[in-house]
Amino acid sequence: MADREDLEFNYSLIDRVFRASMGECADFSGAKYDGDFSLSLEEAQRRKHEYVAEQLGIGPGRRVLDLGCGWGPLLDFIRRRGGSAVGVTLSSAQAAACRRHGLDVHLHDARQVTRDSFGAFDAVASLGTFEHFCSPREHRAGRQDEIYRGLFARTASLLPDNGRLFLQTMVFGQNMIPVDRIDINAPRDSDAWYLALLGRQFPGSFLPYGQEQIIRSARPHFRLVASTSGRLDYIETIRPVAQAVRRAEHEKDAAQAPAAPPLADELRLPARVHLGREREQRLLRAGAARPPPTRVREGAMS
Numbered sequence: 431m432a433d434r435e436d437l438e439f440n441y442s443l444i445d446r447v448f449r450a451s452m453g454e455c456a457d458f459s460g461a462k463y464d465g466d467f468s469l470s471l472e473e474a475q476r477r478k479h480e481y482v483a484e485q486l487g488i489g490p491g492r493r494v495l496d497l498g499c500g501w502g503p504l505l506d507f508i509r510r511r512g513g514s515a516v517g518v519t520l521s522s523a524q525a526a527a528c529r530r531h532g533l534d535v536h537l538h539d540a541r542q543v544t545r546d547s548f549g550a551f552d553a554v555a556s557l558g559t560f561e562h563f564c565s566p567r568e569h570r571a572g573r574q575d576e577i578y579r580g581l582f583a584r585t586a587s588l589l590p591d592n593g594r595l596f597l598q599t600m601v602f603g604q605n606m607i608p609v610d611r612i613d614i615n616a617p618r619d620s621d622a623w624y625l626a627l628l629g630r631q632f633p634g635s636f637l638p639y640g641q642e643q644i645i646r647s648a649r650p651h652f653r654l655v656a657s658t659s660g661r662l663d664y665i666e667t668i669r670p671v672a673q674a675v676r677r678a679e680h681e682k683d684a685a686q687a688p689a690a691p692p693l694a695d696e697l698r699l700p701a702r703v704h705l706g707r708e709r710e711q712r713l714l715r716a717g718a719a720r721p722p723p724t725r726v727r728e729g730a731m732s
């Protein structure tokens with residue numbers, strides 16, 4: 431799986447620029463336009479939260495766990511609906527940001543949550559996190575099903591009989607190329623090249639092979655109740671996010687004037703990371719531009 435270091439790289443490095451450009455408790459996963467692309471990103475994200483709430487029965491008195499809670503958008507929504515919510519993330523910056531907003535968030539591995547960690551829940555949600563649970567190396571070692579099975583078993587143990595899990599994840603489609611063809615030296619713009627770039631942007635992360643692999647691994651703990659494709663939603667979500675990042679790029683340029691505030695430094699890094707430029711990523715991965723290490727305050731992290 432993507433480990434703590436990988437996730438600090440993915441999320442903590444962009445913490446300030448993400449909050450500055452998208453909002454304090456913004457979503458970092460596909461929204462739900464349902465074909466109505468006149469909706470704003472915020473409206474489409476709200477529509478997604480309402481769909482999750484409907485599926486999970488979120489409301490007063492209900493206790494919900496969010497596996498991989500990001501900057502806390504779903505937790506915030508549940509709180510406004512009168513429910514109580516606990517979130518886990520492996521990004522220390524996300525955990526700190528959520529706590530500043532009074533959200534109950536822990537730096538804890540989502541794959542290791544048991545009843546001893548935070549008690550039992552009425553429902554569990556996980557939006558845009560499943561992608562991080564199995565690494566390409568684990569996939570090559572034939573461990574992908576086993577890893578997912580472990581996660582589903584532990585998640586089920588937190589729930590009552592007939593309790594629900596809402597899972598949002600990207601999956602590989604039928605045109606996925608063989609993994610050993612993924613190569614940064616493959617022809618530019620080829621699938622092999624794009625997948626290699628993504629692998630550098632999201633080290634330790636890999637997708638399930640269609641919903642079939644998820645359904646298979648979830649048995650016997652969960653059966654599929656409902657499923658929707660968010661393919662077009664995802665494509666549409668990227669547009670306003672990219673616009674916001676471009677706006678941040680302009681702010682970065684403005685901030686590069688003498689006496690620039692500390693934010694300028696951070697703006698410079700994520701903007702480059704976002705564009706997937708290999709050289710800067712290699713520098714980051716080598717530790718040249720990492721933020722100072724943060725202490726793990728709680729949880730089951732090694």
Ligand SMILES: C[S@@+](CC[C@H](N)C(=O)[O-])C[C@H]1O[C@@H](n2cnc3c(N)ncnc32)[C@H](O)[C@@H]1O
Nearest residue numbers: 457458459498499500519520539540558559562
């Ligand atoms: C793409 S973000 C999605 C955040 C949020 N669910 C949303 O929709 O905005 C992925 C999140 O998963 C978290 N994550 C990934 N692997 C994790 C793990 N093993 N344990 C806890 N959190 C994890 C990351 O820290 C990040 O918060």
